[in-house]
Amino acid sequence: MQALLCALALLLPQGESQATPDAPLQTGPDGLALHRPKKVDIAFNRLYDDVEIYALLDKILAAYPKLVSMQVIGQSIEGRELRVYTINNPDTGIDTEKPAMWIDANVHGNEIQGGEVAVYLVWYLMENYGTTERVTSLVDEFVFYVLPMVNPDGRHHWIHEVHSPHSSRTGYKPTDNDRDGAFDEDPADDLDGDGNITMMRKYAPGEGTHRINQDDPRIMERVPRDDRHLRGDWLMLGWEGVDNDGDGSINEDGFGGYDMNRAWPALWRPEFIQYGAGPYPLFWPETRCIADFLHEHSNVAAVQSFHNSGGMILRGPGGEIFGKYPRKDLQVFDELGRDGELMLPFYDYMIIWKDLYSVFGGFVTWTYEGLGIISFTNELMTSARLFPDKEKAPDSHWFDDNLHLGAGFVDWHPVNHPFYGEIELGGFRKDVGRVPPSFLIEEMLHRNALFCIKHAAAMPRVEIKSALVTPLGGDLAAVDVIFENLSLIPTRTARAAQEGIGAADCFTLEGPDIVVLAGGFRRDRWRPERIDLAEHEPARLLSEDGIGSRSQVRLRWIVRGSGPLTVGWSGQKARDVQQALAIP
Template sequence: MRLKNIIAAVGCALITSQAIAQKPENILAAAGSPPNPKVTVSWNRYYDYAGITDIVKKLAAAHPDLVKLESMGKSFQGKDLWVLTISDLKKGNADKKPAMYIDGNIHSNEIQGSEFAMYTAWYLVEMFNAGNKYVQELLADKTFYIAPTINPDARDNFFHKGNTANSPRSGMIPIDNDRDGLMNEDGFDDLDGDGHITTMRRKNPNGRYKVDPTDPRRMILVGQGEKGDYELLGQEGIDNDGDGFVNEDGEGAYDPNRDWGWNWQPNTIQGGAYKYPFSIPENRAVADFVMKHPNIAAGQSYHNNGGMILRGPGAIEDVETYNAQDIRVYDALGKKGEEMMPGYRYIVVYKDLYSVFGGELDWFYGGRGIYTFSNELWTDYLYYAKNVTDQRTPYDFDRDLLMKDAFVDWKTYNHPTYGEIEIGGFKKTFNRLHPGFLLESDAHRNMAFSVYHAYHTPKLRVDQIEVKDIGGGLKEVTAMVFNERIIPTHSSQDLKYNIEVPNIVSISGGTPIAAMIVTNKDLNITTEQKTDPANIKVSNIPGNGNVTVRWIVKGGSKYTINVESKKGGTASGTSN
């Protein structure tokens, strides 16, 4: 009888679920959004590693013709480093199409990069499924490689342990940073066990701080000669090692964004560097993946915060690396990004921020010739959609729009060193991280910028094929290869160091006996390729530009021209 009741209850639940399920006829699609996605994801929250794994597996299962899921390696603690291949898998080999690589969460507290990366994958496949022709054409031509988190161990640490908005940045490899014999000792302690490391304050009639009379949550510095009511004791913590000091030993840490094999410097010069370039397993896995995918022409790494679209160089020593031709490409893309993302600024790392040696951004460009940005997600502009500098603004925003959910109210705590104190302050999920209602909005704008970047990877076409009979059974075949997009097949950095092989333009339909590149068609100036005339090696097809090639061919009357480019994909054309 009990089993029957259970079955009946399950049946009722299924009927109820079906009754309230969204049906296409009940939905009016909002412009620019998938109306009835196969995979439903709430984009107003954050997901730990298990949550990310669940989402990417569901995307791959629901969209087998658009999504391939694989692990590109293991984290230090053995977690799979998931990477999604997003493309129309029915239309060409995804690894032969011009590609965009996206990752997030290289720093463990910069977590929204993972949601932004996953949103990009989700949006593309669900809009494709909804019949959006722009996305369908995009995925027919392009491939996206999307790695939601490349620091999953430390991500879970940030989620499930007490942390501030600023800690930790590192991965989870044990390090004795201060050489006291303890590995990765926690400098902070979550005194009240709420998962957030907030601020400690103690009453003091001669303190330098007082409670803001307009907002009791906020502490303000008193004026000259004025006595305060409190002293601030720093962030939550105790004397872990019995030396009489609290929080003086921060968690031993390295910085995963100082580990890349371009202009790498040791820890004595670049704080946070580990043993040697690519000594961190997660970074090594990313580098191996990129090396195996020479079709990657564009890159995006999501960080936080400050509302910035960053390009290299990371240090002044690399100013000459970023030459004028490539900077023009960066400028065209970056300035468009400023239009698409209100409050975001397109800037140069070393000039507008600080020096970074061994950064991912510079390795992608300097080492692989890939046009790469690093978007610093979240900007104060998003508080009230205007530029703000007032220190009260975060408190006002929390009160006005978040119903004071971002602040842990002050409470009394008996500290083993300081006696009776109070602890309180903003949660770790505020200031650097998007509130829920802004998460999807900013994810969409950043996604759109990455799609714009990917759209402008090379798109080649062959036309203007001219066939001229020159006598003696010979034909002169001339063809023009166009690149319709901003990004060339080879960046100047690529050409400087011969990073990638040249483009190959080949002919079939006859026997080529001579081949040349036409440098001036009007004046009939050419440069002959004296070997292998069937396959002309073209070093570069510029953005929004073209290259003209010519053969002298014996036999045949109809000729097919094929182009193969590692970063530009393939194209073909046939003479009339």
Template sequence: MKTTFQYDHYYAYQELTEALKTLVSRHSDILTMESLCKSEKDRDVWAMTLTNRQTGDPLAKPAFYIDANTHAGEVTGSMAALHTLDVLCTNYGEDEALTKLVDTMTFYVIPRISVDGSEVYLTTPYDLRSADRPYLTPVQQPGLVPEDMDQDGVIRMMRIKDKHGAWKICQHNPTLMEKRKPDDREGEFYTVVSEGMVQGEVKGEIQPAPVLWGLDFNRNYPFGWFHESRQAGAGAYPLSNPENKAVVDFVLAHHNIGAVATHHTSGGVILYPPGTRPEKSADPDDMRRLREIAAMATEEMGYPAINIFDHFMTDQENYSSGAFDDWCFQDQGIPAYTLELWNLLERAGCKIDWDRRDAKSEAECLDTLTKVLAWCAENAPDSFEAWTPYQHPQLGLVEIGGLNLKFTEENCPNAFLLQEVEKTTKFCLRYARSLPQLAIDKAEVKWLGEDLAEVTVTVGNEGYLPTYLSQEAKLLKTAKPVKVSLQGQIQSFIAGQAILEIGDLEGYSGANANYRSCEVKTGEHAPLTRTVRWLIQAQKGAEVTITAFQPKAGRAMLKLVL
């Protein structure tokens, strides 16, 4: 895929901002840039709007929304969001299919929500969930705090000899640690913790310190929000984080958004809502559509698609919620997918069973570790450090070693970044094409008298999704009807009004098309088109404009000379 930028490393804030500004300067006719809000560290959360304004107002076209880096460390997502923008801009005017997308649709892209947290993640050894601001306590509490003790730029594992330790060196592979068996009494044993320093007095057993930067932006959205006592990182109240509030305000202000992709890592899985209740509790047609769109993600990305609640949640009583995808679908009725990009385990040849909820056996865990280390040794050799003695200023002689998990497990190594972002863009472009799209299929004028005319118009939906997007939207009463207007040099309306509401239009996903054993068939279904008629007084040669409009399905216009 032709692009302006190279996707061979991860962009920190300044480089990402410069890349966005470069695209705007080169493609100012189709791309604009705005700041949603300022972070605590005075960084802008950028929002990009991509469409051909010569073909219509951005708000008057069906819109596809992408965001990324809700979580600070999931930087593959921001590169994928940038890549999609890059492909659309760079190929505009050269690739017919991509040009048509930009001409007929609007793309909204927020490449990085957690701008402060991601900067810490990319420019320091530290890892964090969302933002580098204290949460729950103003200062770090006692315990072991992760720190890059050996100054190699990575916080790895640290093992300490301890006769009470739960770990021992694996007898089959000394690189690995394995748990002690119930009868293990003789030999050397270890406590294994994060590389780091103990905050406070060192006494007794080493315990991890409570996380200082514990905010989780994807627990702060207003649907299904729970208090911190139930859900770690939830924030003081829904949308208490300015970044979360800015995202919600943006979506609500752009009523044409009809499809959402929110980029995360990792796991290599496509998640679709609902995430707070079983799939069987949702409308069957909604779920069918979500599965059919997700099947395109599997085709392009190679990742399975699963329902969040039924297959992704390991605890269906104390499930995680307050997430963006659930707010989109269960509060606004907008189809939304969380794309969990990159899967180290799959690359290493490990089998992943999303329906298996019981813990893996120790043998399975060791097999996974063995395969992961072998893959990293071949494909990302700089990511691994063998156990190396280190004289710790508090703990004495320890050993430090292990993987750089930030760029092996949580994100792909640089060499694999282009592959990951390209397949994400391929799916997103196909997903965008599923949006509803109004069209005026037919218009006729029949003169019934010298100044009396009958105007007949058929309006259709050319998209896969219905104009109402989902039955969920109907239940929430967020779905709006299609309106058709007739305006211009008209003396009076004898029958019909200037603006008529014609209800909903199904997309071709609602055509009740089914395979049978020896044939295919289209059954009875709700209308994909509707015909309206006006009886008007006007002069021959008068000019009129027919307009069909619906917020999610855009605007179609036709000018007629009577």
């Protein structure tokens, strides 16, 4: 019904809908309850397929053509486009000269709702540009590269074909998982044709491993194996399927069969250590085009990737073997992670290997360890959103029974299995568990999009705090400059400095009639003579460390001559700054 009303609303001529008598009430700030009508109307209480996601973003692009642009950076295995939507205000410069945030989602085909977060983020920034001051300055100052689907094939198949909540995680390059020389020949099968892959159980009185829960016949529980020698009446036979290739195993070589979030070249480990890694890093085209994009966009200073589920804000390292991240970078991760925990109720800020499990070759560990960018993965959706008080929730069906009236569960029903004979199928539908129910989607999108904005707003901003000329007698002068990074994220992360990633920051002084005799970083704010003198090229001082989090860097140059001069800073992760001075 709701969907029908929406459709009707779209059919109304636009002028008519804007001329409603309610209009004067709807002028409040965006994001609040009495907000004004939106230029682009999107239902944020449902999830969309791959074609729809691009259509929504194209609609936003059409409404805001100056600020949004799109480029296709690659093709999936099945030929779907990988599109990056860029938010950039061309009036304040081209994108590559400004710090940028990279946002991606849906590298696992079934973990889809990050795609909607990506859409929401673009939509939110555009709808509020020009009316909400902080959105306007954020968009004027920074750039967003948004790739809503790393794995559009996985998304497409998960939505349109028979799947469980957990299948279609992979991409769709045929892969021989059981080493029998055939590719993808034994996937799960929809035995009852209901569009769901659920669980198989078989009645085996006195010979089973499971029994039916006394309070809820939908719930299967394992019979304890102990001295009481209890017997169950049911056997659990795994996910719905048959032995398609006659090798004695069921569902052992499904579509694809790898993990594109194990393919990135930091702490990458081969298949025998890390399932799904592929024969070499960036083996699949979806991953390689992103790696090339990020290598070519050294202005990316923040990374966010969306997965599901579990309610987590994750950072690296992915493996214990890596050791610890440098202290200065941890302060940045921790501040954002703690703010994230407050912005995202029921989400925990966690370390991948320690609090979740080891992940070798993960994306955000590569963007930090290999590219030196502060990066997070959010695992969207947690059952805590459904049961804030777990103690009081009787079981996993209670929520479905009371808030969906049982719509999420496929009740056990008999089918005839070609191999097992008479069995029963049952379980939760694929869109239950890992993705939120309709009425919780918009909240999830908003909170996570705003976490991205928080992270983006922390990208480095460099200013020249002061620039002073002190005559030293004769034609000599000292030029003292203080450069300041106003933001949380340093211009060079400690990791980038340590590993020599990207270009070093560069502090410059030049003037037509000025000879730079010496220069260097001041070590002591009170004693101007304490300088780390550069050994050569004092007019162009390089720094691997850059300008730290909310910190200053002080320099002193000793020059000869007079007239105009310019001091400046340039780096990859913040806008370059310059200031003109003169020596009288």
